[in-house]
Amino acid sequence: MEYELLNSIDSPQDLKKLPIEKLSQLADELRDFMTQSISQTGGHLASNLGIIELTIAMHYVFDFKADKLLWDVGHQCYAHKILTGRREMFSKLRQKDGLSGFPLPAESEYDQFSVGHAGTAIPTALGLATACQSLGTDEKIVSLVGDASIVNGVSFEALNNLGLLKRQMLIVLNDNSMAIDVTKGAVAEFLSKVRLSHTYEDMRKTTSRILEHLPVVGKKVENALENIKKTFRMAITRSRLFESLNIPYFGPVDGHDIASLVQLFEALANLDTPAILHVYTKKGKGFTPADDDPTRFHSTGPFEINGQKKTSSAKKTFTDAFGDCIAAIGEKDERVTTITAAMSDGCGLVKFREKFPDRYYDIGIAESIAVDIAAGQAKLGLKPVVCIYSTFLQRGYDQIFQEVSLQNLPVIFCIDRAGLVGSDGPTHHGLMDIGFMRMMPNMVLIAPANEKELISAMEFAVSSNSPVAIRYPKDFVSDGEYDLPQFAEPFAKGRSVTLKNGSGNIAIVAYGSMVIEALKAAEILESDNIDVSVINARFAKPIDEKIISLIASGSSIITVEDHGKSAGFGSAVFEAAASAGCDCAKLITLGIGDEFIEADSRSGQMERVGISAEKIAAAVREKYQD
């Protein structure tokens, strides 16, 4: 498409050449470009549409080649990418050899950290700012943080430590009163009170009052704040939270009034102290379907510009299957509760939430306490099910250890997005959960091969008196393809299931969804006249002794897991085999090596790391020919 202004912006330097009056037009063009482009590629639409003016204004004022801009979560950096020389690449968003959907230093010097988890922008900014203080350099530090991220414990810990700084550090609070789902908690309520007490007209007044009293060259910021506050109607309520933490607070202001934003940034850039600028934006701004349903357009696949999904796949995902399963279990067992950290939809909890609102807990982006709340509930006899993506569960590591494993409480962890996740890339793969959880006493680790197994895995977990973690990938369930009777066997602790008894002396031992790949590999190998056994491990902890006996008997074993090889399922098999005195020379583990896997389709990633059916077959062939 031809855009009068946008097409000539290849760097923030080009942007700075535009007169301020042209910036609104640029925003419109950017919004159109972005919507068109994401309708083809998919991506995080709503949040990116909401901060176009904000992003333009920041780049217009700061020089982020020298100054540092930090993104929280990071999926809202699209306008930033487009303005910093990546417009042409934008059509390859979240694709192999394309643009990452998150900030990525390898892509651009304008990106500082490769991030995708919430709450890191303020603490890492604090690191940069203390470093500048130490080094005596004067680059400006700006963090852009959403209202859903700022309630995360690590954001709070950083806010509590801003006193370390005797220099500038600006926190832009992008308040769209909307986490991925609707933001929960006391801070959200506080922000919403501020919002309700504040009309559009008030925002304009606030802006002009801030500008009237800033910059504060030669004056103390406290005095400026006092002067600003004096003219406010609701001053005390509005700034109370941040004031009690001793953080100069400015706002709220209109996040779509680009000219005012430019002036505000110019004024705030020169403070010699940390400060918060509270900005209202509208998620999905300017694109009606996203405007109306920002949750649906949070992270979307390709869509028609009229707002329809382009291809609505009839296939069922593990997430869908879990959603049906947990709703059914909730029906049968009143003790069952579910806990999510702002991922109701992503974790498949919508049905459960609708049916059992009293047993459903969304505690915002706060994975650590999701685990603790579950521990407390389990202590009193409930059956809490903690639903968190593998990579985000890393935030609850210590809680899983101390509050669950050490107490041996029957908390159930349902770990979605375990394994390779495709287009989100390295920040979102879940490649460590087996390793970090199998070190913990009392923990039982299982993975279902398909929907049927997911249901029995959940039944096993609910009837357990110890913590159980169930992992499954961001993928479709394959129940239609393979309907072996063995899938119907109930889960029994530490028991694998043999799916295919080969005539040879080779067995593929697969964990979780890799079982289907293993079955496919076995078919491929059959055509080569190699007849392998296929074992569905089901448990990564404890490892079935049958698997160890097989190794002891001299079989060649290939373990397959959608997880890091280091410390993973295969590693656990090694440990068990070696401690039983087995020769492990005939053991091969397939899984992800010691590297980060860039964005691509999930199947492309599986192929690359060697856990696709073809690659499993190839590994067996190699072993067989030895």
Next chain:
Amino acid sequence: MEYELLNSIDSPQDLKKLPIEKLSQLADELRDFMTQSISQTGGHLASNLGIIELTIAMHYVFDFKADKLLWDVGHQCYAHKILTGRREMFSKLRQKDGLSGFPLPAESEYDQFSVGHAGTAIPTALGLATACQSLGTDEKIVSLVGDASIVNGVSFEALNNLGLLKRQMLIVLNDNSMAIDVTKGAVAEFLSKVRLSHTYEDMRKTTSRILEHLPVVGKKVENALENIKKTFRMAITRSRLFESLNIPYFGPVDGHDIASLVQLFEALANLDTPAILHVYTKKGKGFTPADDDPTRFHSTGPFEINGQKKTSSAKKTFTDAFGDCIAAIGEKDERVTTITAAMSDGCGLVKFREKFPDRYYDIGIAESIAVDIAAGQAKLGLKPVVCIYSTFLQRGYDQIFQEVSLQNLPVIFCIDRAGLVGSDGPTHHGLMDIGFMRMMPNMVLIAPANEKELISAMEFAVSSNSPVAIRYPKDFVSDGEYDLPQFAEPFAKGRSVTLKNGSGNIAIVAYGSMVIEALKAAEILESDNIDVSVINARFAKPIDEKIISLIASGSSIITVEDHGKSAGFGSAVFEAAASAGCDCAKLITLGIGDEFIEADSRSGQMERVGISAEKIAAAVREKYQD
């Protein structure tokens, strides 16, 4: 000793029989008993002396057989233990088969969670309270939280979610204006402002005003709070932080006025909403040396009642050695900063702090952001050294992954208390750090055998362009005992060092401080005419190929680590050996099994799990006789 009242208190039921006027005498007796006893056993003295009245008052009012009392960190539960039937056992505090220094459900039905990490009391209480809400039961929930713990991110996340509750849950904020070191940060400053604006006389008035307006049967707590506040001088400032989070706040009140505390708890027990009672206590109260120097008496060994240390060991610990080393490195390299989470003393940072206050960061009990601040500093070219105990580093797991490993930033992790820690027991052992860090790309893991090696390990780390983690135990350095020239060899990436070349075909491959045990084991074995090699692995990631070659050549290998066997150093050796196609049948790993190790001396624990010199020798003997 004979105590008129204390000797007859075998349960809280006995306590409840005393008239309220006698409680002060009981507090005095308890204080004397506790000081006498800890002077023999060692333990956390100062914090426990500070909350004797508070503990008595809570047990006088609540019935913690049905009601639930949650301790934060937990080392301040001594009076609670003494009052709940464990007085006779108290002389075996923190000893084998004795009393845990932390709450322990296995010990008593009055203990809910086995805890030792900060910030868990409010989130687990939230779990219990939501469960009660679900189950329709009406037990009272009380969390006792220190001013140092409440700033932890997980505490904040829980405070932000108290809105989940439509029932009672009392948070007692035990404010002694003192973390283990002095509390840092904005909340601390806020609390200190409240403290300074509040005289002793004010506290008495506050108490009587709270009592005047409570209980609120049939009235709204908001109205009571309004009425209480109306009569306050500094009302707005005082409650602002908690009010902005929508949490009813009462206080501050005197934590040593036992009669008032009883009345306050009686009144607050009947609120139908969560609330905070802010209580001032004095750390070390009543025992002059602890009163004067609470940091020294935070966790003390045995001492004379006049305040002297009983036996001041002349031996140098790894912590001491690190303290000297980092101070020397700070001198040589201006880029080096240190970051600690309220553990300046425990991590050996006192010298560095004194010499380089501008490059020393204590961010309070906030391990997650300690990692992020380091990441930010490393990004701008500094050499941050993050000093955190192994078990507490679990709080920074996700940060180490995303903000350090994924960015490949040269952050140095100095992991003290790695391995078995002796008397603190299961919450404090550091048995997972090798496992959880070796899964991360870019990470290099090393461990020194002694002080000389610690220094070269640090030199290696400081000159590295990637993240490096160095682990060492809570133990003495043994440089005097073994002064082999090999210890002086500089660390080279992935290179082990052979300390002893045995004539046999057996090698002990030891990691970190286990090297010294391995050398001792080799001596023991010499007297049995078994001549083993001893290899100092130095690196857990990457594993030296020389070790793999040794396995490939058919040697019997015994790996020794002060870490869980699961996913640990030995497991990494397995993985490397197996992926090189080695027969691992001659490989044995010694380390900690899949269990929790109770309090004991460190040497007793090493003996028990089989990593002492004697046990290593025994394992070799067994292998040799095969």
